Amino acid sequence: MLVFDQVGYYYRRGQEVVKKVSFTIEKGEFVSIVGGNGSGKSTLAKLMNGLQLAKQGSVVFDKQTASDPDQARNIRKAIGLVFQNPEDQFITTNVTDEIVFGLENIRVPADEIAARVRSALQAVGLERYADAAPHELSGGQKQRAAVAAVIAMRPRFIVFDEATSMLDPEGRNELMQLMQDFHKQGITIVQITHHMDEVLASRRVLLLDQSELVFDGPPDRFFREVPLETYGLEQPFAVRIGQQLGWSGEATADWKGRAASQWSTE
């Protein structure tokens, strides 16, 4: 569905920030992308939806090639991006206008817009905040408004780029729950995260290190095989607590399972 083939990218010639990265993400997957600071995760997110174009290799989504400007427009419509700071995403002065702006941009017919706004607000639980200004919202609500603007465009695929990182625990939980809900509805989810607890909600982990893809596999293998500290990553909270309390690997594994089931779709 989304195919990266030997993708390379640099902002300045000679300083590659994505090096020969290849992977395929199938429809309906829930994937985490992790890696240390500056390893190239955000650049990868922008390459996914055609915001940036590969300098080497190719990015193809459902037979649309990102290097073709017309096809890139289709990719941008199909793949939504949610960023770290919802403040950066607000362009208008209230929640409804924000959603409408995106819909007009992709030329949704005028008679369809009101219904799309309603269902997007409902999806994120912000029906009562349709007329609110961004400063009237909490951090979590702002991020949910940003998600509403993306979901209203009916994307088939959403990339969350450290979207939980500025939220308090309640806001994080709400956003993780939304990701799970969208995933259940068949939307492909990619989350970029520094929180290893959040990785447990996904089914597959891609690890970037110094611009290269160095691991691609399920979370249980990731936590078993990858020396996280080497890559500037921390063990999930439950695992750290288990270690500090001197629990056995078995007990820790059990806690990992319980932490995962918090967000599990099964």
Ligand SMILES: Nc1ncnc2c1ncn2[C@@H]1O[C@H](COP(=O)(O)OP(=O)(O)OP(=O)(O)O)[C@@H](O)[C@H]1O
């Ligand atoms: N607009 C830009 N112009 C020049 N260099 C950039 C630009 N954006 C990112 N970089 C550089 O590209 C490299 C990869 O950055 P990127 O933001 O993709 O990494 P990241 O893994 O998302 O980092 P973090 O976890 O810190 O957000 C870094 O060295 C960064 O400084």
